[in-house]
Amino acid sequence: MNEKLSDDVDLVMSVLSDVLGESRFSNIEKNDVIKELSEVEGEEEFDYTGSYHPYKRIDSVVKHFVSKYKKRKHNEEKEKEFEKSKNAEEEVDSDSEMINAGI
Numbered sequence: 339m340n341e342k343l344s345d346d347v348d349l350v351m352s353v354l355s356d357v358l359g360e361s362r363f364s365n366i367e368k369n370d371v372i373k374e375l376s377e378v379e380g381e382e383e384f385d386y387t388g389s390y391h392p393y394k395r396i397d398s399v400v401k402h403f404v405s406k407y408k409k410r411k412h413n414e415e416k417e418k419e420f421e422k423s424k425n426a427e428e429e430v431d432s433d434s435e436m437i438n439a440g441i
Contacts, residue, residue, distance in 0.1 A: 346396060347371050353390050353400045362407045374399045 350371050355363045378395050388397035390404070 343372065343375065346375050349391065349393070349396050350375065350399050350403075353396065354403055357390060357400065357404055358407055365407065366403060371399065371403075374402055 347368060351366075351368065354366060354371075358366075375395070378398050383394045384392050385394045385397065386392050388394065390400040391397045
């Protein structure tokens with residue numbers, strides 16, 4: 339790995355650590371970051387309106403991983419809420435059955 343790519347990987351990993359927190363950051367492999375960086379084309383252009391980093395290339399890769407891991411957490415939370423509501427409905431149904439049966 340050349341020095342420029344190594345620096346970019348370090349930048350991405352540093353920003354991801356700050357943005358995602360340790361628990362979600364620990365799921366990201368350096369090889370995945372290297373793959374994403376190699377797919378993003380372009381020179382190091384500055385864009386100070388970037389969400390996470392002024393280098394467009396770094397910002398683009400960070401956005402990719404943030405959207406990937408933030409969605410996962412959001413989906414897991416939705417599944418937990420669904421399970422809770424499903425369990426609550428089952429409890430109401432069983433209570434109704436007991437009342438109807440005169441228990």
